[in-house]
Amino acid sequence: MESSIHQWFCQIRDAAARISDRVMRTPVRHQLALDDALGAQVWLKCENLQHTGAFKFRGACNALLQLTPAQREAGVFTVSSGNHGAALAAAGQQLGISVRVGVASNASPVKRANMEQYDAELITIEPGMTAREQFVEQQQASGRHFVPPYNHPHIICGQGTAALELLEQQPDLEILLTPLGGGGLLSGTAIVGRELGISNIYGVEPELAADGRASLEAGSIQPAMPPRSVCDGLLTSLGEETFAIIRRAVDDVLVVTDEQALAAQQLCFEHTGMWIEPSSATPLAAIKAYPQLFAAKRIGVVISGGNVNQLANS
Amino acid sequence: MESSIHQWFCQIRDAAARISDRVMRTPVRHQLALDDALGAQVWLKCENLQHTGAFKFRGACNALLQLTPAQREAGVFTVSSGNHGAALAAAGQQLGISVRVGVASNASPVKRANMEQYDAELITIEPGMTAREQFVEQQQASGRHFVPPYNHPHIICGQGTAALELLEQQPDLEILLTPLGGGGLLSGTAIVGRELGISNIYGVEPELAADGRASLEAGSIQPAMPPRSVCDGLLTSLGEETFAIIRRAVDDVLVVTDEQALAAQQLCFEHTGMWIEPSSATPLAAIKAYPQLFAAKRIGVVISGGNVNQLANS
Structure with a gap:
């Protein structure tokens, strides 16, 4: 151990x-x-x-820098109501990787605005784990690579x-x-x-x-x-x-x-x-x-x- | 030029x-x-x-690091109602140099407290250039080295x-x-x-x-x-x-x-x-x-x- x-x-x-x-x-x-x-x-x-x-910018950078060329090309997505989404958006913008974020409808306006300024594509979803998991399944089916917020x-x-x-x-x-x-x-x-x-x-x-x-x-x-x-x-x-x-x-x-x-x-x-x-x-x-x-x-x-x-x- | x-x-x-x-x-x-x-x-x-x-900490460090051993030993002084005094006090504390500061009686309490926490000896003086110049003369006569705030x-x-x-x-x-x-x-x-x-x-x-x-x-x-x-x-x-x-x-x-x-x-x-x-x-x-x-x-x-x-x- x-x-x-x-x-x-x-x-x-x-x-x-x-x-x-x-x-x-x-x-x-x-x-x-x-x-x-x-x-x-x-x-x-x-x-x-x-x-x-x-x-969160540290983890997002570390994840995106280890993508394969095909994954970079296909773009990434995540679910975040805040700092991870903004971090992934900014890292994606720097590296030329398309970023889509599922944002719960009850997310803080400050954190939502923080994601928007880095050109992330925001998709509003219902709060809670069910909508979150559904969003992840849908997006994975679309071929985008999932960059989870922590796990x-x-x-x-x-x-x-x-x-x-x-x-x-x-x-x-x-x-x-x-x-x-x-x-x-x-x-x-x-x-x-x-x-x-x-x-x-x-x-x-x-x-x-x-x-x-x-x-x-x-x-x-x-x-x-x-x-x-x-x-x-x-x-x-x-x-x-x-x-x-x-x-x-x-x-x-x-x-x-x-x-x-x-x-x-x-x-x-x-x-x-x-x-x-x-x-x-x-x-x-x-x-x-x-x-x-x-x-x-x-x-x-x-x-x-x-x-x-x-x-x-x- | x-x-x-x-x-x-x-x-x-x-x-x-x-x-x-x-x-x-x-x-x-x-x-x-x-x-x-x-x-x-x-x-x-x-x-x-x-x-x-x-x-101000930059200038204070640069000045103290160029003192002669005798000047270090004798200690330094300045006049400051604020950031230069605190900077000199902190730099002096790091380098083991005694620091005395003439502080105008109308100085901001926040800035005064900032000086005190670095063990500077504070001497309250009247506001204005006359009291300031008098203080400088007195201190110079005492053998301490003057570290001016900017000039x-x-x-x-x-x-x-x-x-x-x-x-x-x-x-x-x-x-x-x-x-x-x-x-x-x-x-x-x-x-x-x-x-x-x-x-x-x-x-x-x-x-x-x-x-x-x-x-x-x-x-x-x-x-x-x-x-x-x-x-x-x-x-x-x-x-x-x-x-x-x-x-x-x-x-x-x-x-x-x-x-x-x-x-x-x-x-x-x-x-x-x-x-x-x-x-x-x-x-x-x-x-x-x-x-x-x-x-x-x-x-x-x-x-x-x-x-x-x-x-x-x-």
């Missing part, structure tokens, strides 16, 4: 080399005033500043490159924290953290979408909960690939309330001037909510995205 | 090498929605994400490294824009822009602190105006060193109103999620206010800082 973490890690290193010309080496920020407010030493890997405003090794390895960079930029961390939605970011981060000797790795999710924690407890993937959390990037269930990694490489999945996430979003803004997604603020909320785990520790947090309506919440 | 720009440029290249281990290579952001709002193609060199939240080649060259990086990260720009206060950032940027063939270079200042424009028109340095603009980073007069460079290397100094600067600050926030200083928003305001100069052009803007109270203005 353990050698397999190393194999995954080597694939993440390969992914980093593959996408290095296309992704932004995002800054790592450390603000003493934020440390004071959180009671820990916190380094923010600012993927909210990544192209398309989220870490694929190419995506997981692309997302893991954020943590790899973070640990190059700030090597002496004890703990890594990321939000947990479908698990692409957390599983990639966990592989890197385990290989490079990080003591503890946690995922964080809102209690209104705590299917990750439930899955860990049950030992099998539990379905996503109804989409009631403000953390709109974290509403999906885990996938087989991501769950397998998370089970063996992540210490625990922590849960915060939506109120805690929104307060952490505000706190981050006060001390960094960056307005991040509520989803992305969940790890900061957890640092405050679980001092027994985090007080005075040196913690790396992947800030997953910044695609949110700045006016509605400020 | 022209060879002298080249000599300055070589010093900026040397500065970049000297400080490269200490400064953050800040990201350059390009947002299609911001382009649409401004009617031009705009790349933001995000020095608001620089250590201490402003480009020194080491500072100018340090600040110029931001534009050097910007043009490495995004080479195909036609125009460079920076705010204009004392002129350290603008003069350093202008040297880099002229040497590397940028078509036009402009400084921007608020009309309530338009002494830079008045100085260009008069052909001699005009005193700072009373401190009434919200652009608190741009209230100082030019220095002999910066004025000499600006006269020969800058196309023009443009003026915007405080209202235009505040609207541009808001616009930047809406499209980037970053809350920048009103001072830093003046170039964005100018792009909107002067379409005859900027429409559809490829423009690089140095976003000078992000040290502002996020709550007061949002």
Whole structure:
């Protein structure tokens, strides 16, 4: 089992080399005033500043760069209500690959607009897993290649490159924290953290979408909960690939309330001037909510995205 | 005359090498929605994400790294109501050099707090040039080395490294824009822009602190105006060193109103999620206010800082 973490890690290193010309080496920020407010030493890997405003661009690039010429020619599709769709659209635009995205009718207007600006073809579908699966079947029949949002090794390895960079930029961390939605970011981060000797790795999710924690407890993937959390990037269930990694490489999945996430979003803004997604603020909320785990520790947090309506919440 | 720009440029290249281990290579952001709002193609060199939240850290590092051992030992001082003081304090803390800062009693609390967190010794002085000059005289008599906020080649060259990086990260720009206060950032940027063939270079200042424009028109340095603009980073007069460079290397100094600067600050926030200083928003305001100069052009803007109270203005 353990050698397999190393194999995954080597694939993440390969992914980093593959996408290095296309992704932004995002800054790592450390603000003493934020440390004071959180009671820990916190380094923010600012993927909210990544192209398309989220870490998702890493996985999308890594996936598209491994297509065959025939797959490139036929184009790709995905289902996304947000950052993965925009990331795939932008990566496709750069590489000259046609991108079609199935977008749930209840997707955030900000995230929908973010996809549109990169010339993706958007097809509105009903919310929920049934319509989603139907869309995937139809599109696959049409000959386009499916680039899933998280449950694929190419995506997981692309997302893991954020943590790899973070640990190059700030090597002496004890703990890594990321939000947990479908698990692409957390599983990639966990592989890197385990290989490079990080003591503890946690995922964080809102209690209104705590299917990750439930899955860990049950030992099998539990379905996503109804989409009631403000953390709109974290509403999906885990996938087989991501769950397998998370089970063996992540210490625990922590849960915060939506109120805690929104307060952490505000706190981050006060001390960094960056307005991040509520989803992305969940790890900061957890640092405050679980001092027994985090007080005075040196913690790396992947800030997953910044695609949110700045006016509605400020 | 022209060879002298080249000599300055070589010093900026040397500065970049000297400080490269200490400064953050800040990201350059390009947002299609911001382009649409401004009617031009705009790349933001995000020095608001620089250590201490402003480009000033570059000049401070470049100056401190060129002190003699005796000067290091004796410590340094400056006068600053803001970003230069914090930058010098942080650079001094890193290098083990004692830093004393004369801070005007009307300085922004956010900027004062930013200085305090890096262990600078703060001495409150009266606002205005008289108290400032008195403080400098006293401190120089005490044997400490003066690191001025802008009017020194080491500072100018340090600040110029931001534009050097910007043009490495995004080479195909036609125009460079920076705010204009004392002129350290603008003069350093202008040297880099002229040497590397940028078509036009402009400084921007608020009309309530338009002494830079008045100085260009008069052909001699005009005193700072009373401190009434919200652009608190741009209230100082030019220095002999910066004025000499600006006269020969800058196309023009443009003026915007405080209202235009505040609207541009808001616009930047809406499209980037970053809350920048009103001072830093003046170039964005100018792009909107002067379409005859900027429409559809490829423009690089140095976003000078992000040290502002996020709550007061949002």
